[in-house]
């Protein structure tokens with residue numbers, strides 16, 4: 001529909017330079033330039049390498065998105081950008097571009113929350129988000145359970161990881177197994193040929209007195225590493241496929257169990273899963289099984305929309321426009337620790353998170 | 363002609379408008395940690411002061427550093443994006459050259475800015491328009507011989523009087539100087555560098571240490 005808001009979204013919170021264009025809940029373009037190859041040899045994302053890559057990739061990626069969408073910049077109704085959370089220096093490149101673009105085109109600017117964007121992107125796949133929606137966000141940077149009754153104004157944290165993010169655990173185990181970086185896709189691939197019940201790795205924070213919705217993957221990571229070392233020390237071959245499958249099973253078992261429990265406890269009949277780890281094939285299968293058994297409708301966007309991208313930012317921006325939320329001001333800052341409870345940063349924002357900028361220019 | 367000049371490669375967030383004859387509006391604020399917040403409001407203010415709008419510009423001039431990266435990128439990303447949105451050329455000018463131009467000295471001298479980590483970004487000039495060395499980043503003590511006896515300008519020179527005993531103002535670059543220098547060079551038909559950052563250092567890449575054994579020995 002032509003009267004739905006046409007919004008361009010910019011995402012630079014980590015190593016992907018994403019520019020997406022949506023009209024309402026319709027995806028028109030999703031252009032991504034990734035610097036992942038430049039980080040691979042370091043075994044993790046190097047912030048300065050990411051920031052440098054964002055600066056070089058931004059203009060060509062905006063250009064590509066506009067061509068892909070077949071729209072003119074003049075017709076945009078707003079520019080949305082990830083204001084946080086994320087890598088401070090990387091976020092600042094995207095925020096600088098978005099501000100300049102919005103200012104030059106005379107369009108309103110919407111600084112939005114990266115986590116809320118991960119949830120809102122599902123609108124591009126499955127239509128308007130049910131209200132409320134339970135969301136499980138799992139990636140290399142986050143592992144959280146969030147409950148939202150209105151994605152533009154109300155996102156409530158139910159639980160989060162108390163140590164490593166789920167994706168981080170995948171990266172680390174892949175490194176122990178010498179499988180390279182990033183770990184998620186390669187573990188998934190090996191796990192397909194392994195036995196998920198071969199080794200009983202621990203399920204973190206699942207005891208009766210543990211917090212019901214929080215996650216912990218650090219103990220699991222250590223247990224897996226210790227198991228592998230014991231094999232190596234004994235001169236035995238490490239059964240990489242079984243280790244991958246058993247490790248992966250431990251992660252997705254806890255994730256899905258807690259997500260379904262949160263839905264039941266809160267009486268929510270929809271679960272959405274987003275973030276890079278949502279691309280994991282076993283997570284998708286197990287979540288589907290458990291949601292079906294519990295009478296919960298599962299919504300998982302296609303993998304390309306689960307990883308960091310500009311379309312998710314545009315999707316949330318379009319929702320901000322549609323619901324008449326206040327736009328951001330020209331002094332919008334990148335906030336590396338923007339709380340998930342703030343889906344966007346309206347112009348009268350009181351800068352309570354000043355402290356988080358301490359590390360910005362370090 | 364209407365040039366918008368900006369520089370975020372030093373602690374100054376500085377913006378100026380040049381109409382082909384001279385600077386018609388400018389703004390400079392010193393706050394090393396808030397380039398991202400201050401730049402666009404400053405641009406907005408400068409246009410309001412001149413009674414003009416951004417879409418009237420015929421070119422953008424951006425300081426390409428060298429300078430601390432996080433701040434430097436704010437200006438360059440802004441300039442790049444303006445260029446895209448407005449379809450006007452974006453020119454780069456070495457930030458040290460802007461400082462040299464503002465110093466307005468006749469004989470040989472040095473420009474040095476603060477590169478943090480006890481280093482300076484620096485270059486040597488024979489006069490305010492002529493740089494004779496490539497911009498470099500060094501510890502002041504390591505370049506003492508190369509700059510001995512020369513007057514010096516910039517915060518990096520003021521910060522290390524043992525190496526730069528004849529240091530004086532200006533401390534930071536001003537976009538007004540950058541605009542005047544660029545306008546002069548463009549009028550003379552000179553080609554300005556592309557608006558790409560002069561980092562001079564490789565990114566700090568903490569290569570994760572080899573996999574750490576967790577089993578106690």
Ligand SMILES: [Zn+2]
Nearest residue numbers: 118139275308
């Ligand atoms: Zn993410």
